[in-house]
Amino acid sequence: MSGAGPRVLVVVASRHGATAEIADALARSLAECPAGRAAALSAVAVPAHQRPDPAPFDAVVVGSAVYAGRWLDPARQYAADHAGVLRTRPVWMFSSGPIGDPPFPPDEPHDAAPLAAITGARAHRVFPGRLDKSRLSFGERAMVTAMRAPVGDFRNWDELAAWAAEIAATVTGVPVTARQA
Numbered sequence: 001m002s003g004a005g006p007r008v009l010v011v012v013a014s015r016h017g018a019t020a021e022i023a024d025a026l027a028r029s030l031a032e033c034p035a036g037r038a039a040a041l042s043a044v045a046v047p048a049h050q051r052p053d054p055a056p057f058d059a060v061v062v063g064s065a066v067y068a069g070r071w072l073d074p075a076r077q078y079a080a081d082h083a084g085v086l087r088t089r090p091v092w093m094f095s096s097g098p099i100g101d102p103p104f105p106p107d108e109p110h111d112a113a114p115l116a117a118i119t120g121a122r123a124h125r126v127f128p129g130r131l132d133k134s135r136l137s138f139g140e141r142a143m144v145t146a147m148r149a150p151v152g153d154f155r156n157w158d159e160l161a162a163w164a165a166e167i168a169a170t171v172t173g174v175p176v177t178a179r180q181a
Contacts, residue, residue: 005040006171009057012064013048013075018130018155019065019096020047025157026061026094029164030171036164039172048074054082059090059171062119065129066097066109079115087120092167096129096155122170125163128154 008030012023027043030036036043046052054060064075079086079093093116095109112124130153169176 005036005042006058007056008041008043008059008061008167008171009052009054010043010045010061010063011048011052011054011075011078012045012062013072013078014096015065015067015072016130018153019063020045022094022096022127022155022160023061023063025160026063026164029161030168033161033165033168035168035172035174035176038174039168041168041172048072048078051078051081054085054089057089059092059167060086061092061094061167062086062115062121063094063096064109066095066126069110071095071109071111071115076111076115079119083118087118090171091119091121093119093121093124094163095124095126097126127160128156130155 008027010023010027010030012020014020014023023045027045030043031041035041048062048064062075062079064071066072070076093112095112097109108124108126112126115121116124165176168174
């Protein structure tokens with residue numbers, strides 16, 4: 001990362017790649033939105049299992065794919081292990097997993113509220129995910145077939161970019177206008 005502006009770390013746990021793609025898009029949008037560009041904000045997405053140190057960053061976003069109503073272990077462990085540092089800077093959380101229209105399941109992950117509490121997260125957002133049967137294990141394919149789960153990519157890139165603009169505005173102090181979002 002280069003530049004003298006604020007630095008944002010996006011930490012993510014993803015099982016089949018869809019949530020990692022969300023994290024990559026979020027990092028790009030943070031830097032490329034008007035507030036991010038104006039303040040020379042830089043952002044990087046790093047897998048949670050790599051255990052990146054949040055201390056050198058000005059803000060952190062922690063996200064995870066959700067399975068059976070829970071975050072993946074690497075994201076939960078990351079949030080718990082780094083809670084002390086995370087509480088000292090702006091933190092946001094996101095979950096990815098609901099599929100279909102309307103998204104199913106509609107509930108927030110069971111562990112989102114406790115993780116937000118220990119990290120001091122300012123907000124938690126749930127974004128629709130992607131279900132691609134070709135990326136699933138045999139057991140996972142059997143489960144989604146039995147549930148008649150809708151297959152497809154339900155991610156909303158415009159919604160994600162708008163959220164990134166909100167975060168960048170908070171981190172940089174550059175306001176988001178209706179034209180920017």
